Amino acid sequence: MEFSLMTLNLFFIIFYKYMLLHDKEELEENYEEMLDVISEAGFKYVDILGMEVDCLGIDYVKEQLDKHNLKVNSYMFSQQFAKTAADDAANRALDTEIINAGKQAVENAQNLGTKTLMLIPQVREDMSGMSKDEIHANMIRRMTPIVSYAKEVGITTVIEDTPNLQLHLCSTEDLKNVSAKIPEVRIVYDSGNMVLVDEDPVKYFHNFENEIAHVHLKDMQTTTNMQRRPDRGLDGRFWETAPSGAGVIDFKSICAAVKNSNFKGHPTIEFATSPEMSIPDALVASRVYFEKLWSEI
Amino acid sequence: MELYSNISHVDKKVSRIFFGTQSNQMCMGQDSTEVLDSVVACGIQTLDTARAYTASEKVIGDWMKKRGNRNDLVILSKGGHPSAFGRKRINDTDIRKDLERSLKYLQTDYIDIYLLHRDDPDVPVAEICEIMNALHNEGKIGAFGGSNWSVKRIQELNDYAHAHDLIPFEVSSPHYGLAEQIGISWDNTCESITGAGKAADRKWYADTQIPVIAYSSLGRGLMSGKFTSNNLDDVYKYMDEPARKGYAYEANFKRLARCEELAKEKGCLVPQIALAWMFYQGMNVYSIISTTNPERMKRNLAALDIQLTPEECKYLNLED
Known part of the structure; x- marks a missing residue:
């Protein structure tokens, strides 16, 4: 069996410095070294983050992965799928923004040569005032068109039992509730x-x-x-x-x-x-x- | 002891106490104008930073630009630290890359004291000596040396420098202080000159009088006066994991208790006694101290005026 490596915990080490200094040249040097280390450790597959593409550009990421003989096992796309905006109009605008970004993520996944796209709900603010139903409804409404778009181009979309309990997506019951309402979505078992x-x-x-x-x-x-x-x-x-x-x-x-x-x-x-x-x-x-x-x- | 002294190839007076900028605040890039202004106002014009301290150099650079005081300050920075993934970086390309970035973030064209943050024993000292001399000759660095370098390697490098009419390492920055580093705080590439096993190293520093720019001089908080030897539960409150691994041991708690005793007798503070002790060890010691509290920094300076007898020094270090 060839196991894949999730780059998350390695990329965060270098991303942290980039966030503070915005030195792209240094980020590129560190990214190359990160891929050297992964490759030298005997991995041939990686699960990469949307953030890597956002910071470095898809062409650069692709070029580096090719250079290191690494194939993409899945593309992990994070968004505020669960958020409720200030009013209906803002909510509709947020829906459009997230769905468009999700469709772009599908295209990125295609471009990177993977058949698996993972959707990850982000929590950037306290959600304790939101009900479980509201959070689930937001996620379902925004994920459904992305999953459908991905399906059309042969990409399987997966969601997981997210560890941030504010999202109410960790238990079997909650994950089944949400996944049952998004046609064609599959599960990433964590x-x-x-x-x-x-x-x-x-x-x-x-x-x-x-x-x-x-x-x-x-x-x-x-x-x-x-x-x-x-x-x-x-x-x-x-x-x-x-x-x-x-x-x-x-x-x-x-x-x-x-x-x-x-x-x-x-x-x-x-x-x-x-x-x-x-x-x-x-x-x-x-x-x-x-x-x-x-x-x- | 005088507040200011001289270090070869640094054309300004150097304060015995360096302000250490590896604080969360500065590494995270937060504006530190207030603390930097206060530190300079109390006479400390020497700042310790490093390429590895994330945004610390940028914070200093922005502040110096705002105050227009670059030429009044002595800046010590460090490069050549291993990468985040552990790759060794003691070579011409990486050292130059680090130095150029340090100059960019500090917004200056020279660094007064430049240290290699770690050694790589696989690289011949001759090669390292030539690189550092070239950087000095290009006007980019003043004095130079090593941080966490063993005495053996410094001596080898300096022998090469003397034989080839080059500038040797003129400063060294190991860990040193009254609190002995007993466990490994960070990793085994750090160099402490505390403890009985390092007596020969201390003798070498005393004989050569090479400036020792000591880091973690107060045992990473152990001797800061924030907690007392009769309330050791606070160790977990005031000392982070590396600090506890390195210093939270019975012998150091005993040293702390003796500092408290002597501080009471002399009407001063625990960190003042611990710092004063360092200046009575026969070496040419400078101390890097970090604090977010300007008042505490001012009090640390008073350590230079505290008189200790040889007996008191031995008593503090459990040599009685």
């Missing part, structure tokens, strides 16, 4: 998010088994370090991505479930490192960990 609502990762996989079109392998650990912007679970504990195999997720059972299912794509590793290991070493360790598990099933 092995870690549902622990925030105290659901079992293996049962969760089987709950969506026939709808899963993409897989994220993410380990989880509790944390007290707020600087890492952890996600807060229903019971008040804070959780963050753990180095693969170091957290609480039972990957042996999950990999067995995935391997025995109809999913035939490249599972995506969500990467985290520890202070004891350099990033290049930790990337190799993650890949080797899953390859070994997979081969033993």
